[in-house]
Amino acid sequence: MSDRSIMETQILTIREENRNDVIEKAARTLQEGKVVAIPTETVYGLAANALNSDAVKAIFEAKGRPFDNPMIVHVSNLVMLREIVENVPERAIALIKRFWPGPLTIVLPGVRAVSPFVTGSLDTVAVRMPSHPVAADIIEYSGFPLAAPSANLSGRPSPTTARHVMEDLGGLIPLIIDDGICQVGLESTVLSLADETPVILRPGMVTLSQIREILAETVYSDEVYSHIEKEERVLSPGLKYMHYSPRASVTVIEGTLEQFAEYARKNASHDTYAMCFDGEEIGIDIPSVSYGEQDRPDMQARRLFSALRAIDQFGATSVFVRCPSSEGESLAVYNRLVRAAGNRVIKL
Ligand code: TXA
Ligand code: MG
Numbered sequence: 001m002s003d004r005s006i007m008e009t010q011i012l013t014i015r016e017e018n019r020n021d022v023i024e025k026a027a028r029t030l031q032e033g034k035v036v037a038i039p040t041e042t043v044y045g046l047a048a049n050a051l052n053s054d055a056v057k058a059i060f061e062a063k064g065r066p067f068d069n070p071m072i073v074h075v076s077n078l079v080m081l082r083e084i085v086e087n088v089p090e091r092a093i094a095l096i097k098r099f100w101p102g103p104l105t106i107v108l109p110g111v112r113a114v115s116p117f118v119t120g121s122l123d124t125v126a127v128r129m130p131s132h133p134v135a136a137d138i139i140e141y142s143g144f145p146l147a148a149p150s151a152n153l154s155g156r157p158s159p160t161t162a163r164h165v166m167e168d169l170g171g172l173i174p175l176i177i178d179d180g181i182c183q184v185g186l187e188s189t190v191l192s193l194a195d196e197t198p199v200i201l202r203p204g205m206v207t208l209s210q211i212r213e214i215l216a217e218t219v220y221s222d223e224v225y226s227h228i229e230k231e232e233r234v235l236s237p238g239l240k241y242m243h244y245s246p247r248a249s250v251t252v253i254e255g256t257l258e259q260f261a262e263y264a265r266k267n268a269s270h271d272t273y274a275m276c277f278d279g280e281e282i283g284i285d286i287p288s289v290s291y292g293e294q295d296r297p298d299m300q301a302r303r304l305f306s307a308l309r310a311i312d313q314f315g316a317t318s319v320f321v322r323c324p325s326s327e328g329e330s331l332a333v334y335n336r337l338v339r340a341a342g343n344r345v346i347k348l
Contacts, residue, residue: 051145160182160302188202260348274289274322
């Protein structure tokens with residue numbers, strides 16, 4: 001719980017017999033202009049009425065989020081989408097047909113109706129339609145689009161369980177809707193259609209090659225790509241890029257398991273932990289937490305943020321992480337880790 005604690009936080013767990021009541025309670029709380037943490041298929045979001053500036057401001061307050069960082073607006077149908085952007089372009093419709101509902105956020109020009117606090121006063125708005133049935137029903141019952149960043153304190157790993165939300169925002173928000181573990185586990189892919197060339201601003205489980213099947217000219221933004229340029233492998237930690245961070249300092253180590261084990265043996269202090277792939281613990285001399293099978297990016301995505309939070313629970317001051325691949329779906333996992341490490345990547 002936070003030391004800024006100012007209210008009691010209620011957790012309501014979705015069960016078959018109470019599902020409608022809990023969804024109604026969430027919708028009513030949102031209609032009162034309050035914030036509610038809700039499950040989505042990617043990560044838990046801290047939601048508020050995107051049309052109500054006071055409600056949206058309460059999100060920034062609870063998270064300690066800088067006001068210049070815009071938020072994603074979540075819709076449950078296309079009528080809602082058309083209410084918040086002047087004109088939905090053809091190429092957006094093609095993407096929507098293929099990827100919605102699901103973990104793809106589309107940045108569109110010509111924003112209207114949503115609070116300027118949502119967009120950081122930009123003339124674009126980021127929109128997605130979550131596939132999580134509880135999220136979809138809460139939006140539908142509320143009757144308005146929901147602004148929702150990930151429901152963590154700013155800078156911390158995104159929450160993939162209601163307990164993670166409670167750890168960060170307990171005492172700061174009135175209500176958390178608990179529907180278990182998020183299936184995807186990493187935030188949505190963010191694709192900008194603001195300019196002529198479609199640009200991926202944040203990699204996610206909807207990949208570049210999947211998007212290129214619809215929009216062949218799509219590229220990564222420089223920021224995504226710079227992390228995988230060879231000459232930038234060893235960079236000094238940059239605060240600008242710190243994100244998704246546990247309290248422990250993170251170093252991503254590229255190389256074989258044997259090289260990793262040797263590096264850990266030589267460089268670990270008594271409270272250094274390792275984050276490795278499943279089954280590798282036995283080959284590493286320092287305490288280890290695994291985050292999925294080596295060739296299973298979907299599994300790594302689902303477990304990454306939990307593993308980073310577990311490292312903190314153990315009281316680690318530093319953590320050495322086995323580097324995932326940076327191809328395809330893995331790029332999303334790689335991107336979050338490199339940012340958690342403030343770009344501290346060591347190639348052995
Ligand atoms: O999966 C997700 O996307 C989760 C769930 C809750 O939906 N949400 C999420 O929100 O990750 P957040 O606020 O943590 O990340 C939103 C990202 C930020 O990197 C933000 O800068 C970018 O989207 N973004 C939002 N509006 C934008 C805009 N108009 N132009 C460019 N980037 C934008
Ligand atoms: Mg976030």
